[in-house]
Amino acid sequence: MKCKAIIMLLGVWIFISCEDVIDVNLPEQETRLVVNGLLRVDIDQEFVNVEISMMETSNFFEDNQPTQVESAAIIYGIPDEFGEIPEPVFSNLAEREPGSGVYVPDPNFTSDQRIRTADVGPGVSFFLQITYNDRSYFARTEYASTVPINGLLQGDNTLFDEDETEVIVSFTDVPDQENYYVFDFGFGEFLALDDQFIDGQAFQFSYFYDSNLEPGQEINISILGATQDFYNYMDLLVEQTDNNGGVFQTPIATARGNVFDITDLDNIDVFDNVGQPELFALGYFAVVQEFTQSLIIE
Incomplete structure (x- = not known):
């Protein structure tokens, strides 16, 4: 038995010592803009906390890195x-x-570029315009209200x-x-929920x-309003990431958001690049x- 064990161990040592290091050549992928918007x-604050992160996709083994854009602005009304x-209102953004790759209302502009909470409500639409690497990106969304917890x-x-x-x-x-909700449980964990079966009801x-x-640890849980498109996007991201690492850290390429490349479009009314499906940014x-x-954990 001892001789057999020694022979087996010797065989394992030879196998390990003869292993070659294999370099895996992953396919080169064109970098994309990533927008966390x-x-x-x-509603209890005077101004909306505007912070939009701009990143650039990197290779397979690295996290996305902050990037700088030529210009960024929010238009709403x-x-x-x-x-x-x-009567559009503009909020020009600056790094x-x-x-950092984080863009906020430009504090050095000639007028106050912050968005007042009093100007935000049902029926208000928001547009995000970005110029990045000489290409134009555009996103459109509607304000989504919600109910308290x-x-x-x-x-x-x-x-x-x-x-x-x-x-x-x-x-x-x-x-x-029709109501749509996104719950933020912290630690990069989210849940998307609609009211298809709970319309008008108290739900638990x-x-x-x-x-x-840990006992004594405080956790914060948020309920966010959502449009149907944002609900669909978050539902897909949660499913693909399985709450591992945070859905906004490295957006999945197959989860198309609402930030479109409109550089070569000749019809601004059709901004979702249906004729050029390969041109898009990641994020939302x-x-x-x-x-x-x-809540304090007991």
């Missing part, structure tokens, strides 16, 4: 029956710190693992209209954290109302 509106905004409770149940922590969330849906559900939360631009509650 989720603007959360707190209430559109008329033709979808045009008769907050050199090299009624309550947060810590439960005792588990789903798959005894180390999970159950949090019970309750809210009341607005009746007689459980969410299970698979990470080890959305303006949503947010309510947040905190």
Whole structure:
């Protein structure tokens, strides 16, 4: 038995020592602009917290890196029956710190470029215009309101693992209209929910954290409003990322957002590049109302 074991170990050592290092040549992919443009509106604040992250895709083994754009601006207002905004308001953006890739209302502009919360409400449309590497990008979204969280409770149940922590969330849906919600549970964990089966009802559900939360730890949970398109986008991202690493860290290439390359388009009314499907940025631009509650883990 001992001789056989020694022979087996010797064979394993020879196998390992003879291993060759194999270089895998991954296909070169053209870099893309990545836009993290989720603007959360707190109606108790005077101004909307505008922070839009611009990144550039990198190779397979590296995280996306901050990048700089030539120009960026938000235009907003209430559109008329033709979808045009008769009295548009502009918010010109500038990089907050050199090299950060984070764009905020330009503090050095001749007038205040911040967006007042009082100017944001149902029916208001927002447009994001970006110039990057001599190409023009455009995104359009509508403001999405939401309802507050009624309550947060810590439960005792588990789903798959005894180390999970159950949090019970309750809210009341607005009746007689299609509503979409995105819940932000922190730690890069999101849940997209619609009201197809809960229209106008008080609703309660459980969410299970698979990470080890410590007693006394405070967690923040937010409910965000969502348009149907934003709901579909987040639902797809959550499914593809499986809540691993955060859905906004490295957007999946197959999850097309609403930021389109319009450089070569001759019809501004058709901005989604249906004739050039390979030209698009990653990420999403959305303006949503947010309510947040905190919970102390016991």
